[in-house]
Amino acid sequence: MKLQKNNGDVAILSIKKESLLKRILKCWQLYVFLIPAVVGMLIFHYYPIYGITLAFKRFMPGRPISQAPWIGFEHFRRFFASPNSMRIIWNTIKISMVSQVLLFPLPLIFALSLNQVQHIRRKKFIQNVTYIPYLFSVVIVMTMAVVLLAPNSGIINILVEKFTGEKILFFGEDKYVLPIYVITGIWAGLGYSAVMYLSALSSVDQEQLEAAKIDGATRLRIIWSIELPALRDTIVILLILQCGHLLSVGVDKMLLIQTDLNRGASDVIGTYAYELGLIKGDFAFSTAISLFNNLANISLLLIVNGIANKLSDNSIF
Amino acid sequence: MFKTKKLDSDKVFGFFNSIFLIIITALIVYPIYFILIASISDPNAVAAGQTMLLPKGVTFLGYAKILEDARLVTGFKNSIILTVWGTSIAMAICLITAFALSRKELPGRRFINGFFVFTMYFGGGLIPTYLLHQSLGTMNTYWALILPGLSVYNMIICRSFFQSNVSEELFESIKVDGGSYFTFFFKIVLPLSKAIIAVIVLYTALGFWNNYMTSLYYIQDSKKWPLQLVLKSITDQIKANSSEVGASSLMAMETQKAEQLTRYSVVIISSIPVFLLYPFIQKYFVKGVMVGSVKG
Structure with a gap:
């Protein structure tokens, strides 16, 4: 058998x-x-x-990587020993945390609010207009910011001068780096992020909505008890994806905000790795910093994904 | 009694909701509008804050100056060349790869798929890639920007589209007629997938047009700079100028004046392609986001 x-x-x-x-x-x-x-x-x-x-390894110019001598964790030791590095890591965490905490609820609120508009064409119009900034490159967005904030002719500085009698050097002080980063981020991404929520909202059960209306539920009540729960899956997935970037601040954007005067706040891991590697030519050290950054991001993503998996059956893997 | 109360609260809510939406929309649109009118206004009026709502002393000098600026003109040309070549090559590779992976009878399909997806989460990073381009001789050429350009994300979107929208019967009928995968792909799959191809072409082209990081890394010859890099160097200049309050020398003041004339028009000119594509983007954009989110 x-x-x-x-x-x-x-x-x-x-x-x-x-x-x-x-x-x-x-x-x-x-x-x-x-x-x-x-x-x-x-x-x-x-x-x-x-x-x-x-x-x-220790990088030797003109010699392939395979022939470079091993030096173990020397670069990492050097990175973590320097007080400069702690400042850079702290800057990175601060900027990405603040921008994500602020950037997360706003599109959600905006989408819920826009979804209340009954007039279809008005709704479509607002939706189509508000994602235009998403199509602009970072360079264009930041050029706009630089131009509007310029001390000699920028409209914002003109207004500031009218009220306070003084001009502000927005790109000359540490304390403005974070607001500039976050506000331009919201401006460019709000409409785009809302599209995701709006498409999820369009699949809310219409019968349930009608029933709630007949039962006398107010609009706020409908948002709270029907629409928000319908967005739960989308919210969780977007949150997980965001956590994968917890330790990354857009190098592209930061390089455009950075000036010699605001480096105290605008030096982040990404810009530091770029500068060390491609400008100063310290290839090996730069690779070590990038590797640390990548591993930190991937571990965060996996941890948050695991937690979300346990809590709500939602995960990206 | 009960009903009127509910109606009232809904009305109040609706009122504040509309105001909220109007403010948000205005905050998003106004900067673009302001730059547009400032670009055709007398720079002195702009600097005096007289062009908040309408242009003043209409002039197109800023635009004329840009057309004289060799850096910007070459940048524009470079960006067009890069975008056209980059999009064509990336699309061709994206579509054939997506098609091959959409065929369930392909042995090793899951492994190959994993091979692609892995690169979305892990890569060599800046320096190893830079050294690779140095040894390949692709530094300072657009190949460095185009060749690594396959977007796995877009490829997956196309693959899912092929899988759910091209029916098996069509493939069977092609096989009966003695056709191969090639005929199936070119005669059936591509014509059936025009909508998704349009979305991906738009995304890819926008990506190439807007990209500046990889060109910053690999294109050091300023004659080959795409528009975004030229724009970045102009922005750096404005930032440097505005770091020192009150220009020190007469020279600096002169360059500042010329620069002030063009700083608004430069933004408008660089975003023209985006505005030209906007009607198409509008048509397909929301659809594209939804395809992406379905994939999750």
Whole structure:
């Protein structure tokens, strides 16, 4: 009996083996389709992963990474020993925390508010207009900010001068870095983030809404008891995704905010790694800092994903 | 009695809700509007705060000056070349890859899929990639920006679209007629997927047009700078000028004046392509976000 069963298994296995080769041959055209992307990924994404070993080596200019001598955790020790690094890590955490805490509820409130508009064309108009800034590049957004905040002719400084009699150097002081980063972020992302919630809101059960209205529920009551719960899954997933960026401040944007005068607040891990690596040429040290940043972000993402999985059955993996 | 009370509270809510929405919309639109009218106004009137709502002393000098600025003109040209080439190549690779991975009979499909998804979460980072481009000789060429450009995210969106919108019967009928995957892809899949292709083309083109970080890393020759990098150097200049209150020398004042004339028009000019694409984006954008969120 047992033997027979085993024989059967072997037979099935051999049939499968034969057909696997056949199946592969049948699909040869599909493999041809995959060649460019696979080769591209191997060269530009997988090969550089080997280069991370540089974080544990001493870089020798003109010599390949494989020949560089190992020095263990020397770069990491150097990074964590310097008081400068603590300031940079703190800046990064502060800026990303504040901007995410503020950036998270606003699109939600905006979407719920916009969803109350009964007039379809008005609603569409506001939705279409408010995501325009999302289409602009960071450079354009920051150029706008620089131009509007300029001390000599920027409209905001003109208003400030009218009320206080003095001009503000917005790009010349540490205390303005965080507000500029956060406000431009809200301006550029509010409408776009709201689209996600609005599309989730459009799937709210209409019958339930009607029933609530007939029962005499106020609009606020409907928002609180029907619409907000309907957004729960979207909210959790967006929260998890955000946590993966807890230790990353947009380098692209920060480089545009940074001036020599506000470096006390605008030096973040990303800009520091860029500057050390590509401007000062300290390749190995820069790689170590980037690696630390990446690992910190991935661990945060996994931790939060795990917690969310336990609490609400929602997770991205 | 009960009903009127409820109606009243809803009315009050509706009123404040409308005011809230109007304020938000105004805050988002006004900066763009202000820059638009400031770009065609007399710079002195702008500096005096006289162009809050309407332009004053209408002039197109700012735009004329930009057209004379060789840096900006080449930047514009470079960006167009980069966007057209980049989008074409990225789209071609994205579509064929998505098609291959959408076929369930492909052996090793899950493994290959994981191979792509992994790169979304982990990569070599700045320096190893920089060193790679140095050794490949792609530094200072657009290849450094175009070749690594396959967006796995977009590829997954296309793949899901193919899977749910192209029926198996169509493939069977192609097979019966003796057609191959090639004919199936070009004759059936592509024509059926125009909507999703439009969305992804828009996203990809916008990405190439707006990208400045990778060009900052890999394009050091300022003649090859795309528009965004030129714009960044202009912004750096304005920031430097405005760090020192009151220009010290006459020279500095002169350059500041010229710069003030163009600072608004430069923003408008650089966003023209975005405005040109806006009607299409509007048509497909929300759909695109929804496809993305369905994928989750």
